[in-house]
Amino acid sequence: TAGITQAPTSQILAAGRSMTLRCTQDMRHNAMYWYRQDLGLGLRLIHYSNTAGTTGKGEVPDGYSVSRANTDDFPLTLASAVPSQTSVYFCASSEVPAPNTGDLFFGEGSRLTVL
Amino acid sequence: DQQVKQNSPSLSVQEGRISILNCDYTNSMFDYFLWYKKYPAEGPTFLISISSIKDKNEDGRFTVFLNKSAKHLSLHIVPSQPGDSAVYFCAATGYQKVTFGTGTKLQVIP
Numbered sequence: 001t002a003g004i005t006q007a008p009t010s011q012i013l014a015a016g017r018s019m020t021l022r023c024t025q026d027m028r029h030n031a032m033y034w035y036r037q038d039l040g041l042g043l044r045l046i047h048y049s050n051t052a053g054t055t056g057k058g059e060v061p062d063g064y065s066v067s068r069a070n071t072d073d074f075p076l077t078l079a080s081a082v083p084s085q086t087s088v089y090f091c092a093s094s095e096v097p098a099p100n101t102g103d104l105f106f107g108e109g110s111r112l113t114v115l
Numbered sequence: 116d117q118q119v120k121q122n123s124p125s126l127s128v129q130e131g132r133i134s135i136l137n138c139d140y141t142n143s144m145f146d147y148f149l150w151y152k153k154y155p156a157e158g159p160t161f162l163i164s165i166s167s168i169k170d171k172n173e174d175g176r177f178t179v180f181l182n183k184s185a186k187h188l189s190l191h192i193v194p195s196q197p198g199d200s201a202v203y204f205c206a207a208t209g210y211q212k213v214t215f216g217t218g219t220k221l222q223v224i225p
Contacts, residue, residue, distance in 0.1 A: 004158070033213075035215070040124065040217060041217060042119075042121070042204060042215045042216050042217035042218045043159070043204060043206075043215035043218075044215070045212060045213075045214070045215075048212070050211065058212070059214075090158055090159070092158070097211045097212075098208045098209070098210075098211045098212050098213050103161070104149075104161065104213060105158075106158030106159050106160070107158050108156065108157055108158050109156070109157075109158055
């Protein structure tokens with residue numbers, strides 16, 4: 001069972017360079033999300049998409065962009081990386097937006113280091 | 116502005132004893148509360164949830180208590196097992212978003 005696949009698992013990136021974190025789900029979920037996890041700050045929502053073709057801003061969207069051309073894919077792009085974007089990034093999906101029953105599934109994360 | 120807060124970054128408990136993880140929130144419009152568990156190098160996984168209309172939900176060794184007047188919830192694990200050692204995130208749903216807390220790292224000592 002694949003669920004959510006994130007790539008790359010880990011990446012070191014020079015400041016100023018661009019980077020796209022890939023996320024693919026095979027559950028045909030309508031909603032997808034990108035979170036970043038930082039020590040002492042927990043999981044913070046970057047961007048979300050409630051259905052294919054739509055996206056929305058989360059708590060910390062600055063410096064990031066997303067697209068949702070189809071149901072399965074939700075890439076996260078850093079146009080010009082800065083050291084403060086060093087973090088672990090988690091992609092997640094759910095059948096309905098903001099599920100109450102815990103049907104929010106996460107990928108295994110992408111660790112990004114910006115130098 | 117952190118709407119969901121976990122004030123204890125870490126907690127150590129002896130195996131077999133009770134673990135109590137706490138969470139406070141500020142937004143009274145949240146309607147569901149969830150706990151997620153995260154092991155190193157893995158994504159978070161759902162553990163247990165509670166509706167805002169209830170004050171307790173139990174699932175095996177895990178019980179979540181909700182005190183709406185205090186805007187406080189807690190997760191009780193009884194008895195604690197070494198495999199419970201992980202980071203626990205509380206979360207709240209509202210405005211079509213899931214807002215997570217800062218996490219508490221639980222260590223269960225054998």
